[in-house]
Amino acid sequence: MTEDDVDRLMTNDVIAAIEADRFPPGTALGDILRYDTRIVDFGPGDFVVRENDYGNSAFLILDGTLQVVLSPNLPERLLGRQTLTRKGFFETISQLWTNSWRPELRDTARYDGQQLRGGAKLESAHVVIQDIPTILNEHRTATLGVNDFFGELAALGRIPRTATIFAETPARVLEIRWQGLRELRRFDPGWRRQIDETYRENALLRALREAPMFSHLNSDDLQKVSESVLFETHGAFDWHTTYKRMREQGKASEHGTVIAREGDYPDGLLFVRAGFARVSKTMGNGERTLNYLGAGDFHGIDELYAASQGSSGGDVALETSLTALGYVDLLRIPRQALEKYVFPNYVAPERRTSQLAERDVGEDMLMEWAVDMRYINGTQAMLIDLDRCVRCDDCVRACASTHGGNPRFLRHGSIADHWMVANACMHCADPVCMIGCPTGAIHRSIEGGMVIINDDTCIGCGTCAASCPYDNIRLVEIRNNAGDLVQDAETHLPIQKATKCDLCVGNIGGPACVRACPHDALRRVEFHGSDPFAGTAR
Amino acid sequence: MITDQDRYAYDNSRYERPNFPYICGRACMWGKPCSRGPNLDGRCGGTTVCTPFRDDDRWVCRRSPAEGGPCEDGPMPDGSCCQSQPPCRPRRSIRVQRGRFTKIAVALTLVLILAFVGFQPGGSASWSGISSVSPGPLSGAHTSFALADIGCTACHKAHDSGLLQMTQALFEPANVSAGCLGCHSFGAPEDAQSLANIPHNNRTLVAAMASDDETACLNCHTEHKGVDANIAAVSDVQCNSCHEKKFAAFDTDHAAFSAQYPHIRRAGIQFDHSNVTEHAKLSCNDCHQVDAAARNVPVAGFNESCGECHGDLLRSTDATAAERWDLRLLRIPEFDAKTSPVLAKKFKIKKLAKACRLDDDAKGQLTERIAELREATGSSKAKAKLNDQDLEARAVTAFLTGAKANKDKAYAKNVGKLLVALAGKPNKALGKLLSKKGASRSETATLLAGLSPDLVRSVACGWLIDGGYKPRSKTKNGWFATADGLSYRPTGHGDPVLRAWIDFAVSSANLKGKKALGAGAVLAAFRPQMMPDSVLASGVGGCLSCHAVSRMAVAAKDGAPELRLLAEWRQEPASKRPLVRYDHRPHVDLLGATPKCGVCHERREDAKISKMFEAFDIDVVGGSFAPIRKEICAECHTSGQVRNDCQLCHEYHTEPGFRHAMMGAAEN
């Protein structure tokens, strides 16, 4: 971004409408434009965003026309994703003789069909729509033109892109990353209003609709509630970069941004819409993690309910603290809404959250550690009980057997007591790896929910591998059927592809690693309680 | 390194590939393994660190980022990598080695099997016995006979019959048990091949048995257990499983022995062990030969046992007694007025003269005498009454000639006829008489052994011509003539002629049909002479005072058993109990040097031996010794002491005898 660009941007209608005075000197509008935005040019047919992608940025159209695909959705293949086909029984058995111990063999003929536009730099490769008129004919679209703004929900809420948007004509777009967007919303009331309205309409309402405690409300009441609800985001969306840096230096993760402190007055119920938050209590000189909250969980209801029943004797204070783990997107539901809509039907649980502190510290050690390592993000963390594992590598062999002879994880990783979290993709709730893929090769499968990399469209840029906070994605050099390394035609460097665990999505029977362990030492878990294997028994 | 914080980073740690078959040779030698690892063809992949790439006119280092990216020095001018090292020797991975081990093990096993499959198992423990077919050495007996002669095919018909046959045999029953019958007969007839004929083999006997199959030999007799294996061992538990009367141990539950055990019948020789003082004084082994102890302890021969005391009895010097022991073959009566004419009618002068070699004078005398006899009339003198002795003396003659001894006239008539015949051809005449009464030719020969025809003729002629005969010789041994007939004196114990006469007398009782006289009648006829009426006296030869006459089952000509009267000349063999086995020998030795027969054989003081021998039935038991009770055996044969398992005394098979065919089989 050059100075000229910044100047030119300042003349843009939308930008010019921003009240630059409102921005403090430390975060001047110009600085935001300079450091938190960039200008991207798209050719006709280039995808700007793909539906269900995760993104970190919002877009302002400077020039050109974009099309939003409304319905029907574009086929997955067109978006660079793979269609999910499960192998049949015979094909599964045939892997016995078709698998090869030669690493990463690929049938390179498959790659020719992909609509990849190459470039000297890998990151500028795009998946492209070849036939725009057909798309426009077959799908209902909406046109976006100059000064149209979109993508803020994904950037600020970590919500998957709701629609696919591609460039119809050559277009120039201002991409604003989430840090800049946050500042803009913070200081400019116009942007705040627009962003908040969009948020309220989409994310908030949907979250409230899906919450069990409001499920009995009709739409009018729900609307009223949504209007009274405040929302806020804590922590950093790029927590993974900080996390990686800390891990490299051997430091523990930071405790997290404090949202509500123990002893404070509970200003409404905190409802987690996305992200993770830690519930903790002061213990000695530290904070003892009692639990962690994910999407759909809430904080402070015990205290608020007790207050509403008048049983707390006057002062109402939070019994536990709430801190952000990575980022957390919260809804703050005011007491009035609670007392009107929630508490009449509410049955208080036998144990209050704060009573979790009565457990022995040793019992919570694993959860404390998992929270610290941010493994709570994972929905399918590979957990190995080292007291049962005989280090036979049958799990790795099984993983290889379902992937043409190539394993997709490593049997090493962080260890706590006798538990190891191996370097296998955890299919996170917050998949930061998916942010920034130029071709949409890495995506979340709608059917299964697992994060998959489409080998055909992956260009090996390494963005996902670098993003993954847990080092679960690896780039491999591919070989053709003869066993020779495949080289890029221009640079003569070996072509790499990103690979990771895909939960054996194309195979029958689910993850082969779990099946293959002869000593019941390996499970794919989410972290709860002291026995992480609990609930995964089969 | 292992303590680096970023050792798991995606660009530091590459996938481990457990299926990759090669391992860097440097790593195997504990050097630093190159990052590339072995090539796909198994050769070292780390001779160079990178493969330089020619970019227009420059060579560019292409070292991977994992090793630090492009090196400072760059490639050599000729395009080769600046950091090269000699190649290593990649080794196969552990898994590949394990797979090879397994394949070698399987191959080795197959080779070993096939290598030794043709070996014929030889001796019991020699190395030539290595065979992948034989499951071990046979028992000693089978090794010497079956294996040495015929080989494995004695029992296994499929052996060595070729690959195709043996493959067929895989699916057909081998029926080894049928092969056993090739040598073992089990007392069944030659042509009886079925296992069902073997006692203890027919399961229909035992209703409780579930299976209808016959018991195959192999069910109990497993071979190939070594040279010294006892393949005939059966345990008490197995016996109990079939027998309805089950018992835990011999000494506890076994049924009591039969009431008269071990005696089934009375002895063949009347011998009172207890009540005769002299007998009671004897020691058992004075007569019973302990050295030959087996199922019974046999009595020594007459000379060694009874003869020690009774040897003289048969050669008594008392003339009267002796006379009574003689066989009176011919007793010629007084010819008186009643009998004479009858007699004279028969006389043929010419014949007589020729037979008796009469000269003319004698012939003239004869003619006169015959005339006298014919004219003899008058009342008979007061007939001398016949006493028992006379009747007794006439018995044999009466029987042979067919007349009753006490009917004088008939008797004399028959005797006269006999005399006339005897004057001519004595042996022929006697022989004819004997054969009429059922004696065979050989029997007749024995009956008349030693009887000189001249003697007979002299006696006959004397009586016919002179009315009497004066014996010339005084010696009375064997056949001799008396004043009134012909007698036989036994020469000693076991005299064959006398024996033949007793046998003849007894067997006459068995005659059927026209010749039958009924036992009672015959013996009544003979009894005076043959059968003793008191112990130790009378009876021809005194034989039957000790030897019993018994009615016993004998196999007739057609094989079916029938009851016959027999004189028992030998002691009876030990009773045939096919399924019970007893041997005196271990007991004799065990009970000490001095005979302790009384430990088991308790004397009975109240035995009435003579009563036992009054009739011909052999079933009367009740001899000098009390029956042996189970408790006597159980004193020693009890748990913890001596063997008391079933097989000690009981046989399962009756006779596992051998067929004759076995001997000839070696020639086949």
Add this chain to the structure above:
Amino acid sequence: MRPVQKFGVSVSIAAALVFLGVAGHAYQSWRHAEDATPLSGYILIVLFLLLGLFSSRKKLAMLPAGRAAYWTAAHSVGGLMAIGLYFVHTSGTVWPGGSAERLLAALFYLVSLSGLIGYALQRLLPSRLTRAGVEVIYERVPAELADIRQRVEALVTDATEQHGSDTLARHYVESLSWFFRRPRFFFDHLGGGRRGLAWVARETEAVSRYLDDSEKTCLDEIAELAEIKDRVDFHWSLQTVLRYWLFVHLPLAAAAIVLALWHVILVHVYVI
């Protein structure tokens, strides 16, 4: 109790019942002069093949053929049952007569023994490995050791350059280098001893009195690296055993199955 453990218990009970049934039937048959050897024989050969199938199942990891943990439980129980059934089949004979039978018996005993030992190893060793404090992938041990060795030698070289005296360097070449060259104290590690550490302590103490303070610092760092290396050695020892016991169990089992099939063929040709 985890599902696999519950399954193990159920299979054990079922196997015990089957075994008791077969043994009881064999006894009853013997009592009634019938032959039950074929029954136990057929069960045994089927059991052998099923036990051997475990190895095949591992190669078919791509198929959902049941979790391997269940197969392990079934394999262990099946193996124990095979041992019991073997003695029922041979009517208690421990050492048979013929050559092929002896080889089969020997192989079976070795396979069973190695299986029992292997089972014990697999229950005992993993927690000891975990408690070692480091975790290392077996195939990476040479690389790790080379890395440690490199660092130690760099330390030694540095110390020599800085201080001019070659005491440390010579001592390293004469004694310590032996330790860092490759995994050492193999059997001591198996026994759970600490001979390696004691050896290092002795060697470092021996030379430390000839060093000045800064050299001693270097020596301390070397000792730390030696400690890490000792733990890697520990892993090497135990993981080697955890891999190589199968070198006994698997090939002998394959040979035993071949011989068992031969035995079945022989019995059918000659006896049954």
